[in-house]
Amino acid sequence: MKENYDIVIIGGGPAGLAAAVSAYDNGAKNILILEREPRLGGILNQCIHNGFGLTRFKESLSGPEYAYRFIKEVEARDIDVLLNTTVLSLEDNKTITAINSEYGVFSITPKAVILSMGCRERSRGALNIPGSRPAGIYSAGTAQKYVNIKGYLPGKRVVILGSGDIGLIMARRMTLEGAKVLAVCEIMPYSSGLRRNIEQCLNDFNIPLYLNHTITKIEGTSRVTGVVVSKVDENKQPIEGTEMHFDCDTVLFSVGLIPENELTKGAGIEQSRNTRGAVVYQNRETMIDGIFACGNVLQVHDLVDFVSEESEIAGACAANYVLNGRQEHNPISCINGDNISYVLPQKIDKNIPGNVKLFFRVRNTFKHCKIVVESNGVVLQEKKKLICVPGEMETVILSSDVIAKAEGDIVVRLEC
């Protein structure tokens, strides 16, 4: 480890790796990646299924293979990496305090910081599902770690709550390992997972998906012995008389991902209530100069390909910040209008040249609809869609000409 760094990247998953390579290639040569795990690659290391890289590499890779392509790129450059190192805090002056066995607790203050800490799964506790607290209750990702990394099977008869992608993937994985997946329950009227995962992970294995259903009780004292599943009404309240009982020894939760922004919060960086990540300009710079964010710590992406794309922007712009110093901002806001749950970036800096790709999610399933981007009531751009679902991120590219036309804030809405 050197005394000083131009850029320190917190998190060596796909976001941090892509940001590092891009920052290096854009002229910043003095870069350090801090990673708490013993290896680079982040959550991809436990995603041994394939389907990664279809967009970026036009081939279907497993998670570790996808990660390895970027790890090789990092290794090919003079980029420092500290593994087994956990960042404890970040301050608004960019001082990072971290801990590992070799250096103990130490601090560094680089010129720029890239936040790429990823996200975590919501736990059972966040939902307050009633019942007992026996063994056999896992988040889908924890089960994935047991099966794929540690080589152990958590249970034999499984009910999954939530149809997030990790849950769907684990439904298939557990089945292939000899477990019986009895049901996947989703409280919403739609799945939050990718359509292809519903096909390949549930339908292909005849695993039933119960939409508008939730677990209303977990049973068992030492180990889970069963769950009660109930149908819910429009207000997501269980409907009496609809209870189904499943005998199972395992319950997996796949009920959403939450960007892990404790460090962000500690540094006093403004966050969005919609994304639960930092508010950023299109260059992925947060509201604190020289601190950038990318990947799932910023917004939960569906595909790692988009994480890499976003992180390359952050890396390049962090390099620019280091080489050319701070530039004046001239921001307008991007706001989510009707039927849209969030838009990222939340701010467009008109001083930054080039097109801007807006990322957003819709609030429900919509067919034959129209995405409208407008400013002060003037429509700037429209895009027709056959179908939009909350589980799949939408994008619109605004050219610099269009952005120049925006007189006030930009609003993205969906019209049906």
Place this chain on the structure above:
Amino acid sequence: MYDVIVVGGGVIGGTILRALSKYNYSICLLEKENDVCMGQSKANSGIVHAGFDAHVGTLKAKFNVLGCQMMPDYAKELGVKYLNCGSLVVAFNESDVAMLNNLLERGEKNGVKELEIIDSAKLHELEPNVSPNAIAALYAPTAGIICPYCLTIAAIGNAMDNGADLITNFELTKVEKMDRGFKLYSKDNKTVEGKVVINCAGIGSTKVANAFGDYSFEIKGKRGEYILLDRESGDFVSHTLFFTPTEKGKGILVSGTADHNIILGPTSEKVEDITPITTQKGLAEVMAKAKIMCPNTPIYNSITSFTGVRAYTEKGDFIIEESKAVDNLINCVGIESPGLTSAPAIAEYVCEMINNKLHGEKKADFNGTRTPEYFFKDLSVAEKNEIIKKDPSFGRIICRCEQITEGEIIKAIRENPPARDIDAIKRRTRSGMGRCQGGFCQPQVAEILARELGVELTEITKNGVGSELVIAKTK
């Protein structure tokens, strides 16, 4: 043959064991679970009550007030987090205010110091998040909060460091009277012998007494459900907030915890089945009541919910006495709230009872302090680095939410009372108690435990046999 056997490793059994360990008795603690502190003492509000609730002249009143006075020093000696935050009984109408006056009077008779009735302005100055509908409060500056399982575990650990024995997975089911003493049998036929037995088995204490032939009391269960909020909301309130009590009890409170979470609860429901489950109705009630007390309660920041089952008698007071039916059996039962607060005081009292019987002498080499290295994250950078230099495992964070290191986990496994399962490590170190609830760290903690114990991962349990984490190796 032990001089004294304590049955039940809750806070009552634990603090009694520690009090006895100051003397030259041979002592042993029997606990039916895989770890100590598996009953009421692990799932309660963690409030060190001031002492105005209990009726004048009761054991509850006596030990509560004493225990509250003893707790700051007691906790400090054992390295347990205690915070003297004060409590507020909040009144929402005139009849509540009348009750506050009763409580004030009762409290003063019980010997509680510094009680004061404050008006709405003062109340809202102390607690800006309290409902605007609140009109007054009884302020008790002597009240506090403590981590109940840390207290129990520290007391037992310290007793063991001073020579006490612990046998876990020993569920007392049968007793044989011998010439001078008892032979105690576990469910699976292990035996231990002792001259005097102290029954501190909480909700199980009826069965324990029955095994001795004492049928003088019956302990019943009352469920209390809780919701715990993320430390992120830890500053939401700074005192313990109670509703004005009714027939049913103290009602649902909103309070900080010693670890800077926010706790909401408990409900109060008499139950036959004492399995600690949460219910839809119970959790809904907790949320509704918390919102009456503090309309902005950040329920969205909930990280877990849980239940504690109170062991109570219909008579309403603690029973702390030698059995009338069986000599040398001492019952410490029916110890519901404020039992946690009262524990240090009850322990001294019971230790005196034993001294009167066995006339032990104080040990010269008793060491009552326990170093709280579990609070690694609260140390200064220099202190941390000194520890890491000696033991690099303190430089590896395992639980990211609570910033708990491998060193602390290993220590919990090696130190008294040794942690043997995931929940035991959680209670000692807080690993898995944060916002992800062990999602990330559990597999790693399980591996460390397997490595330390020299067993396969398939043998690692959540809380004892039958709660294995994984069932087999994958193909």
